Amino acid sequence: MSSVNNTELIIESLNHAKILNGLFRAGVTVKKCKKEIRRLTLTVDSSDMRKVKEYLEEYEYHYVIVAERGVLHTSKRFLSRYGLIAGLIVALVLLIGASTLVFDIEITGLENVQYSSIENILSAKEIEKYSLKRNIDIDSLRMDINKIEGVASVSVSIKGTKLLINVKEELQKGIVPIFDDSGIYAECDTIITRIIVQSGTAMVKAGDSVRKGALLIAPFYTLNEDTILPVAARGEIYGRQ
Structure with missing residues (x-):
């Protein structure tokens, strides 16, 4: 792989000589030049691209960058792809987490029964936000909450990332x-x-x-x-x- 970083671009113009002279005066070294009707294909050192853009935009020439070659450009592409891969890995980890963890606990139906009485049961069973779903014994939790004074019945379920506890009081x-x-x-x-x-x-x-x-x-x-x-x-x- 070449250590030299080159940029290839196509410029739309009939006056090829004017463009080449202008770039030469701007201090741009043209490495390759291909002339065609209405367009000029140039290869320049990537370090000169700022000068090339300034000249072409000053005189309102339409151009398109078609290729970038060399260690610098290869590294940029690699880092860009690496960042994308890293992002996908993070997203995958979050997705796996969302499918295996409880992110929220919702308790409803309480009027006379103390909220803390249910919290104490959850604490004793080490159930809290970000607990693993597989570590939550739904039946055991329901039976213990049903023993609380004033509780007539209770339903316990996990929907998505939320643990739902609905109490019906006596x-x-x-x-x-x-x-x-x-x-x-x-x-x-x-x-x-x-x-x-x-x-x-x-x-x-x-x-x-x-x-x-x-x-x-x-x-x-x-x-x-x-x-x-x-x-x-x-x-x-x-x-x-």
């Missing part, structure tokens, strides 16, 4: 009056998640779907087949919609 019906001879009834349509009977008989269980007005805790105990003992219905009932 609807607490409150602690009922100490004395209630009529029983405890549902205030709205709901799915029972927990029922804590302090006095009376539970008429439903966790998982039951009930309509508004349904009897939840009856105001009596059944002592045997023939004996019912009236008592005040008392307890706590939780549900979700």
